[in-house]
Amino acid sequence: MREAIAKLQSTNSYVQLQRLSSLGRHTDNSARLLLLHTPHTGVFCAGADLRERRTMSQTQVSDFLDSLRGLISELESVNVPSIGVVDGYALGGGMEIALGCDLRVGGMSCSPSLH
Numbered sequence: 781m782r783e784a785i786a787k788l789q790s791t792n793s794y795v796q797l798q799r800l801s802s803l804g805r806h807t808d809n810s811a812r813l814l815l816l817h818t819p820h821t822g823v824f825c826a827g828a829d830l831r832e833r834r835t836m837s838q839t840q841v842s843d844f845l846d847s848l849r850g851l852i853s854e855l856e857s858v859n860v861p862s863i864g865v866v867d868g869y870a871l872g873g874g875m876e877i878a879l880g881c882d883l884r885v886g887g888m889s890c891s892p893s894l895h
Contacts, residue, residue, distance in 0.1 A: 811860050812860055812861075813860055813861055813862075813863065814855075814858055814860055814861070814862040814863070814881075815862075815863050815865065816862065816863065816864045816865065816877070816878075816881060817864075817865035817867075818868075820868075821867075821868065822867070822868035822869065822889055823868040823869045824864065824865070824866040824867065824868050824869060824870040824874055824878060824890075825869075825870055825871070825873070825874025825875075825877055825878070826869050826871050826874055827871035827872030827873050827874045827875075828872060828873055848873050848876070848877075851877070851880075852876055852877060852879075852880040853880075855877065855880040855881065856880050861882045861883065862880075862881040862882045862883070863881055863882065863883045863884070863885060864877065864878040864880075864881035864883070864884045864885070865885050865887070866878050866884055866885065866886045866887065866890050866892065867886070867887030867888070867889055867890060868887070868889050868890065868891060869891045869893075870890070870891070870892045870893070871891075871892075871893050871895075872893070872894065872895070875892050875893060875894050876894070878892065
């Protein structure tokens, strides 16, 4: 069996959430671990992109927040252990995603905040 590692790279937060959310419905039984990390040094997830959010309607903001809540619920119910590798900023919703993991590992530059 091989370990499954998900690498998500997207400039659109909503698209990225949808891709991550689909992992919870993944049916490949060979996965033994879900490892959440980023290829970007110093940032796990910096929370909402306020510039992107300014361009969204109230309905789009509401849909995005519903998706984030759903993602965290799905992350908590994944059938394999989940580890959030937090080496940098984990702010707001990014920290909530880290908290949804079974285990969080913080690096030297870990900077968590829910504010």
